[in-house]
Amino acid sequence: MPDLIPLARLRALLLGLLCLGLDTAFASEVLISARVEDQKLVNTTPRSRWCSIYNLCSGHNTIDVPFEMSKQINLASPDDRDKAYVHLPPRQSFTLTNRSTQETARMQLGYRFVSMKYTYQTQDVIGRSVRNCRFESVSGSPNASKFLWSVYNSDAPAACVSVAGSSDELQLSVFNELMLTYLADFPSAASLSPGIWEGYIDYPIGSSNGFDFGNVLQLSSNNIRFRVEIQVKHDMQVEFPASGSTVEVIPPGGWKQYETTNQIPPKLVHDSPLKIWAASPFAVYVTCQYSPNPTHCAMQHPRVTDRAAVYTTLTLPATFNFNGQPVTRLPLGVGAANAKMITPVGNVSSQPGQVHFEVPQSDIRRMLTYFRGATYSGDVTLMFDVNI
Template sequence: MIRYLFSTIVRRHLQPALGVLVLLACAATARAADIYITADFKPDIDNPNQREFVNTTPWSGVCVGTHQSACINNNWWSIDTKIRGTKQAIRQTNYGRNGFYIGMPPARTVRVTSEDGLHSFDLGFNIIGAAMRLVDEDRDGPSEPASVGNPNNCNLGLKNSSAQNRTVMRMFLRRDGGEGVVACALHWLSTNNYLMTEFDFTYKLTTPAPLAMRSGLYTGMTTFRVGGTGEGADFDLGNGVALDDNLVNVHFRLDVEHAFRLELPPGSDRAVLAPKGGWTQWSDHGIVPARLERELPFTLSSSGQFSVSLQCQYPLADGRCAIRNMTVDAEAAPLDIRLTLPGFHDAATGADAVGVALTTTMVPPVLTADAFVIRRPSRLHFAVNGEAVTTMLAHPGSHYRGDVTVIFDATP
């Protein structure tokens, strides 16, 4: 009899960090606002159709509150850049830079890297729109200084105004999906000074294929410059702009936590070895069986990579496990252990995971699949082969046993 144990391991590695504070006396430089965009991939075995990252960034900006249902329905995700300032606007009906004007940058590719620095992937980041809220600083202008018509070059996503505090807000949405450089503006109906109390952008993420990523945290960053005419800014707010900050650092955090599940039938903690077809040939005719074996079925679900390793109660020098005679002093019998996982393959060699020999001396193979595998029938095969069977049968009535641990590590 073999007692064996399936073990699954999920590890999260935290690297120690040394923080060093360096103080420098220098001339004033551009400051930066920091914003954070997060997304998770946590597939559910009971909901296998969910195979994409889910945006987990907290709502901020114009999509919070009154407009949130509209943003959800249209899949608009706004984020407040934390950039604040003033705008000196001039009455002009020419979609010009002196009024409500926002120039937006083209799409970017941002590289995100795992915490250990070993794995990197590209993330697509498209600015698909932007919004600004302006407040009449002295409250002496019209309640609606911006044109209520459509902007040039863009569509109008959201709008509102308040006569009470002379506030106007507009969200522009690009028509090109965020591919090229574009500038959008409204006609402006009042010459006045305005506080810019909010500047947001709306974005679209094109995330990497998560099934190819190992479990863990991936981070990256890109920086946008915000400014006025002639400043070479990524977000150009036109003429008469003065800002508290002019840089926005956008930090990305992708968290991958692959699904992994072993499902074992009752009695899977014991593997009783016997000849194929039973003991009749030996008991009735004295024919020594070629092997004593047992196959144990189980099902495996996985959305990522995992490794498999072996531990033995009685390890042999060649890496195999052994079972020992618990009745008399006799030679231990070596076990041949093979693993078959249909649909999986070795990540390094591409070899199918069929009849993979497990030993304590092997480099644990990292196995993967090309899709999210759900409850795939799999099996472990235990066998004592050849001369070792003859040796065991020389001690009739004996009891052989040993513990074997097969370890599945879901974060190899």
């Protein structure tokens, strides 16, 4: 006949265990965080405090999960769920949403390693063999032991069942300090618009799509939620020639053909070359020293308040598009409220483009009729913003 647990000790154990489960409606929650650096997603989730004892701190994403349970383990039971039992969730996808734009993207989570601290009374409930999974390690004493197992297939993991002898003595055990390694398939950095992306996936305890620890007495929570938050703030680069800060608008072909006639040039123009690097959508617009309306800037007479309109357009190579169309002399509006969103096709590096400035003939006629010889000027600033 097996030894019996002293009644006073059993009551004390059960009292402690009941305290764990006072409010099982609460879900355990963990946060996986990431941010974009140099056009790449970098995982910024704090590592598990236990990863060093298993040499899992590098090359693995580890995380601690606030979860605790108790179960009465029967090593001789024909039901594997009465033993030390862990069934990790299958790889699943869920939705991330940009908090500002409400755009959505999909990502996946899967799991490979699992570790827990556990207690037992007289018979160790974790053996050095585990059915369906890989045994990695076990160590400690009745008051503080830890095990580490891993699954063979993170897409559809099998249930891990410890093989620890055949004693029919019931062992009241508490399991906590849950550590996992997770496999995160984040969306590509280039596909995420600037802002904070967030989403979550819930894993009900005991569900085929959640974490299953077999037949348990008490749970600190009946659901484990993994919340994901990604901060996206893209980098980009635009280069102009060293002399590109000052431009002069002139008639196509120059002024010479108009100097001895009364003809009015059809327009005044200047094309400024640029090079651009980008891996994600960006907004482009202009700000003006003189801004008569949202569609264009202006330049002004030095002594009177006569102004001439300056229209700004943008041309980029076929590796960029605006609303699915080529960026060819795309009119640029004034101010962020009138920005145009440009989308690169992949990671674009050192691609050529042009900014076009144009003064219409109607304004040239007025300038030549009333203010011939005057120099009009004004500032036009191009704004390229990956975080608008």
